[in-house]
Amino acid sequence: MKTKVANSRLAVDERQALGGQARTRTDPAEHGGWQPAADRPDPVSLLESQNRSRDPDLVPVRHGRMTVSPFTFYRGTATVMAADLAGTPTAGLDVQLCGDAHLSNLGAYASPERQLVFDLNDFDETLPGPFEYDVKRLAASFTIAARNNRFKKSDGREATSTAARAYRTAMAEFAEAATMDLWYARISERDLKDGIEKIRRERQGATANGKTHVRSGDAKKMAKNVKGALSKAHSRTSLQAVSKLVEVVDGRQRIVSQPPVLIPLRELETHYGLDADELEAVVVKQFDEYRATLSETRRRLLDRFEIVDVARKVVGVGSVGTRAFIVLLQGRDEHDPLFLQVKEATRSVLEAHLPKTRFATPGERVVQGQQMMQAASDIFLGWSEGKENDRYYYWRQLRDMKGSAVVEEMIPAGLIYYAEICGWTLARAHARSGDAVAITAYLGDTAAFDKAIVDFAERYADQNELDYQAFREAVSSGRIEAAEGI
Numbered sequence: 001m002k003t004k005v006a007n008s009r010l011a012v013d014e015r016q017a018l019g020g021q022a023r024t025r026t027d028p029a030e031h032g033g034w035q036p037a038a039d040r041p042d043p044v045s046l047l048e049s050q051n052r053s054r055d056p057d058l059v060p061v062r063h064g065r066m067t068v069s070p071f072t073f074y075r076g077t078a079t080v081m082a083a084d085l086a087g088t089p090t091a092g093l094d095v096q097l098c099g100d101a102h103l104s105n106l107g108a109y110a111s112p113e114r115q116l117v118f119d120l121n122d123f124d125e126t127l128p129g130p131f132e133y134d135v136k137r138l139a140a141s142f143t144i145a146a147r148n149n150r151f152k153k154s155d156g157r158e159a160t161s162t163a164a165r166a167y168r169t170a171m172a173e174f175a176e177a178a179t180m181d182l183w184y185a186r187i188s189e190r191d192l193k194d195g196i197e198k199i200r201r202e203r204q205g206a207t208a209n210g211k212t213h214v215r216s217g218d219a220k221k222m223a224k225n226v227k228g229a230l231s232k233a234h235s236r237t238s239l240q241a242v243s244k245l246v247e248v249v250d251g252r253q254r255i256v257s258q259p260p261v262l263i264p265l266r267e268l269e270t271h272y273g274l275d276a277d278e279l280e281a282v283v284v285k286q287f288d289e290y291r292a293t294l295s296e297t298r299r300r301l302l303d304r305f306e307i308v309d310v311a312r313k314v315v316g317v318g319s320v321g322t323r324a325f326i327v328l329l330q331g332r333d334e335h336d337p338l339f340l341q342v343k344e345a346t347r348s349v350l351e352a353h354l355p356k357t358r359f360a361t362p363g364e365r366v367v368q369g370q371q372m373m374q375a376a377s378d379i380f381l382g383w384s385e386g387k388e389n390d391r392y393y394y395w396r397q398l399r400d401m402k403g404s405a406v407v408e409e410m411i412p413a414g415l416i417y418y419a420e421i422c423g424w425t426l427a428r429a430h431a432r433s434g435d436a437v438a439i440t441a442y443l444g445d446t447a448a449f450d451k452a453i454v455d456f457a458e459r460y461a462d463q464n465e466l467d468y469q470a471f472r473e474a475v476s477s478g479r480i481e482a483a484e485g486i
Contacts, residue, residue: 012437019441022091028448030089031132032455036463037087043080043467044474050079053346053390054321055271055312057260062320063482067475070461070468071148071407074141075104076318078125079349080467081137084460086353090130091442095434096372098426099125099350100318101134102141106422107404108189108233111376116189116233116401118421119374120429124319124343126369127350127357131430131439136456138426139163142419143457144464145407155412157454159419164453166423168443174431175440182436185428186375187421189230196223199417222414225406233403238339241399245311245339246328253334255311255326261486264311271312282387283310286342287327289384290395293367298379305329305338314486315343322346323391326398339398340380344391361385363392373429 009015051059066076078100098105098120105122139160146156174182200219247256255264263271265279274282287307291299308328315324323344330337345362357365363383371377383394405418430439443449475482 009435015435015437016441018435019091019093019438019443022093022438022442023444026089026091028443029452031136031449032452034084034088034456034459036084041080041083042470043077044471044480046079046083047077047471048480051321055323057271058314058321060481060483061260061314061486062317063471063475063480064484064486065317065320067472067482067484069148070465071144072317073468073471074144074464075102075316076320077464077467078137078318081140081460082125082133082349082353084463085133085136088132088136088456090132091439093131093434093439093442094128095131095134095430095439096369096432097125097127097129097131097134097350098123098369098373098429099127099129099134099348101138101426103138103145103418103422104141104404104407106425107402108192108230109378109403110401111186112379113376114401116230116403117376118187118192119376119425121374121402121404122316123366123370123373124345125348125350126366126373127348127354128433129350129354131434133350134426134430135164135167135453136460138167138422139453139457140460140464142415142422143454143461145410146412146415147461149408149410149415151412151415155415157458159412159415160454160457161447161450162416163419163423164450165447166420167427168440168449170424170427171431171436171443172440172445174427174436177436182428182431184375187425192226192230192421195417195421196226199223199413218411218413222411222417225409225414229403229405233401236399236402238337238397238399239335241339242328242337245326246309246337253308253328253330255309255328261314262311264309268312279310283307283327286384286386286393290342290382290393293364293382293384294380298382302380305331313341315341319343323386323393340395341398342384342393342395344386345383345394346392361392363394366394372433375428 062076066073100122105120107121108116108118109121111117142160142163143156146159200223245255246253256262257264257267266276268279269275291302294302306329308330310325310327313324313326314320325342327340327342328337345366347362351357359365359368361383367381367383370381378396378400381396385392474480
């Protein structure tokens with residue numbers, strides 16, 4: 001007997017019809033031709049508004065990191081792009097959004113089985129919304145990165161087009177996939193190495209036949225760089241973090257002081273108006289709340305560790321100034337460390353333009369969104385509330401074989417390959433929460449959507465450069481303070 005459960009999905013043909021109806025409402029080609037709104041908010045003002053809840057001594061550090069290039073500026077402007085995307089056409093097909101799906105927010109990390117996987121790895125802005133938002137942010141990041149690397153316009157356009165096409169074709173594959181096959185789909189370390197080796201062979205053969213401008217030597221360099229990055233990721237563990245972040249004083253381990261980037265608990269009294277005992281009490285309370293969000297098996301594992309030290313640690317670009325800490329824990333002895341990262345979870349920048357989260361706290365929103373989108377998530381992922389009103393956090397491992405691409409060092413062929421795996425990964429993440437059948441029917445089997453996304457990305461990259469110049473002028477005029485080189 002076939003029994004339907006509550007909220008069961010529509011039949012495949014009905015889902016395809018939904019995609020077809022969406023095409024009638026919004027033609028895929030309409031995603032091109034973007035222009036800034038006549039009443040577009042001042043981007044510098046939007047960034048300043050975010051600073052009000054951030055640690056004041058770190059705001060100049062954030063600004064300094066954003067002044068490096070239009071590419072680093074783009075990484076810190078999720079709130080600006082959220083406002084711009086709010087006025088763009090959509091198909092009405094929602095997914096769980098990353099919310100900040102630029103190319104540097106994807107990378108490698110360890111699955112619970114201790115295998116490297118490639119996936120999205122930043123979910124501070126995650127929220128349900130139109131699938132196009134993530135696609136456009138990802139695509140624009142490739143155009144901006146290509147310009148930053150001074151690639152030829154054709155190379156930048158190919159990378160951006162590849163990201164859009166990979167998203168579209170992967171979504172079509174997921175529309176045909178069995179439910180559990182989709183859920184388990186992932187890019188493994190072996191997949192990455194095989195993909196690079198395939199490109200090396202193809203480029204080498206094409207070069208011999210005079211059919212490509214990419215030299216086989218460049219392809220070999222790309223393969224070497226990828227393998228090196230993967231090897232480095234394997235070494236990025238809590239034990240490796242101890243060698244860089246911990247010192248031994250009077251026979252006890254403690255986190256080193258490297259202000260303003262790394263400030264241990266013993267030096268934080270002046271920052272938060274609490275003495276050492278009060279700070280320690282806050283840490284214990286936070287830890288207990290976080291522990292309660294883990295499953296019973298994870299709690300029992302965590303209970304084998306004890307807290308040794310805590311420090312505030314600056315991370316990223318756009319996140320700088322939001323509160324972020326690291327917690328050093330010890331298992332059986334000092335050679336058995338565990339580093340956890342505690343990041344402040346603020347309201348998603350998308351919530352100013354989309355329905356607000358249904359979860360009780362921003363920390364839970366981040367955790368639940370991450371687990372929905374990732375093929376495999378950190379076993380210690382959890383959340384807690386802060387001591388102050390409207391302060392929330394999420395917890396995860398600090399270094400769990402995490403690795404990321406050095407975009408600034410990529411050659412064109414490398415960026416194009418990276419666009420392919422990023423587009424595939426974003427489609428897989430969206431298919432887990434959205435309707436791959438309806439989205440595929442909407443996207444169609446031609447390059448119309450890809451071309452529109454490339455057009456959007458180039459127009460948005462132009463605007464990003466104008467915004468970057470306005471930001472630099474705000475720094476030069478003294479309107480905002482920037483501490484560069486930190």
